[in-house]
Amino acid sequence: MxxxxxxxxxxxxxxxxxxxxxxxxxxxxxxxxxxxxxxxxxNYVQMEMKRSYLINLISFYFVLRLETINNIGDAIALWSNRFKASELKAILQLIPQLFSTHQLNFSSTQDKETALSILVIYIKRFEILLRKKFNNTNIDSTACARALVPLTLDLKNPAVGLKQFADEFGDVETCRSKCxxxxxxxxxxxxxxxxxxxxxxxxxxxxxxxxxxxxxxxxxxxxxxxxxxxxxxxxxxxxxxxxxxxxxxxxxxxxxxxxxxxxxxxxxxxxxxxxxxxxxxxxxxxxx
Structure with a gap:
């Protein structure tokens, strides 16, 4: 048999x-x-994951980085009032993935800076995980240009790399012209x-x-x-x-x-x- x-x-x-x-x-x-x-x-599935999750993490990083946001709790409160359900879901999934394991105080101004550093490392690792953990079929007949936008981070000055990635990923006219x-x-x-x-x-x-x-x-x-x-x-x-x-x-x-x-x-x-x-x-x- x-x-x-x-x-x-x-x-x-x-x-x-x-x-x-x-x-x-x-x-x-x-x-x-x-x-x-x-x-x-x-590549297309990776792109969807970046669009639905990674981009929201980067957006949350810049919310948390605002001078008027004093702590993690304030950033989450602003995010929950400002964004739609799918974007809120991304951050709700982030919290147990990241902040709870580091025992951060959501009301602490000092822990805000710690959270920013931790978040950058998490974003970098998550993007690498998407590329390395799973096999790629190397078949994308759509030639999706958004899927190919690179994330290059200098951990000493991460805002530059995060903004560049978000800007290029969000430039849908240029991406569409290439796909x-x-x-x-x-x-x-x-x-x-x-x-x-x-x-x-x-x-x-x-x-x-x-x-x-x-x-x-x-x-x-x-x-x-x-x-x-x-x-x-x-x-x-x-x-x-x-x-x-x-x-x-x-x-x-x-x-x-x-x-x-x-x-x-x-x-x-x-x-x-x-x-x-x-x-x-x-x-x-x-x-x-």
Whole structure:
């Protein structure tokens, strides 16, 4: 009897983020799923992680650095009132990752300076972790320019390097001028895009299909308007489709998002949807 081959694992951003930033229980779940196995990312997935997490850490660094902010607690208070939910989530995930392990006093002016130094080192290490911990497929048919923006830090004067990275990463016009997302969507995968749209038109709107339908609506607008409709903001809205299309067909795409159930089945991309963090944590609590 032939042994069933173990699939290689290509990580979506949702699984990557959970592996790096999830609760201890959720991390343990994924570690049990991928024991001693090679895990793969693309430049595009790395870019999504930088956009959703790393850039927010850098923004928080500059908030904490403000002269009018006296301590860590004030920085967190300002951040929570000033930014939207996704940006708040990044800092809520940062706090247990970083500050709690250093026993910092959130009300201390002195600990503010310590926190700035610790945060810079964490940002640098996290960026290296993204590049070194996981294998890169070296396949990015979108040629995403944001993914290639380098982070160069001088720990003695980190603000310069952090600002340069944030400015270049945020320069979406220049990045868009260098990428090939229009060719990717309108030429290379036009047939698959049309299939996504056709499938979405036939689906009822439910909690499971909502994400996929929104992606398809954006793709429909891109097909109608052409390259002019392709930009970094739009790319953010169709990220799951880009990841599914760009995933190696020889690998299993690991994800937690419902949209991939429809995206992957349409293009015959092997995939597996993992339970959500809430499902894993709740299930363990029920068993204890």
């Amino acid at each position: 032939e042994e069933k081959s173990v699939p290689q694992h290509f990580l979506d951003t949702s699984v990557l983020r959970s592996l790096l930033l999830g609760t201890q229980v959720y991390k343990q779940y994924f570690e049990s799923q991928f024991t001693d196995q090679q895990l793969y990312l693309s 090939q997302i229009d060719q990717f969507l309108l030429v290379q995968y036009q047939k698959e895009i049309e299939q996504f749209i056709s499938q979405a038109d036939q689906l009822p709107k439910t909690s499971n299909t909502r994400g996929f339908i929104k992606i398809a609506q954006n793709l429909k607008e891109i097909l109608a308007q052409g390259a002019v409709a392709c930009n970094c903001k739009r790319c953010e809205k169709i990220g799951d489709a880009v990841i599914a299309l760009n995933a190696p067909r020889s690998m299993q795409l690991e994800h937690t998002d419902n949209s991939f159930d429809y995206l992957c089945s349409t293009i015959n991309q092997p995939h597996y949807k993992h339970p959500s963090e809430n499902q894993i944590v709740t299930n363990i609590n029920r068993q204890t």
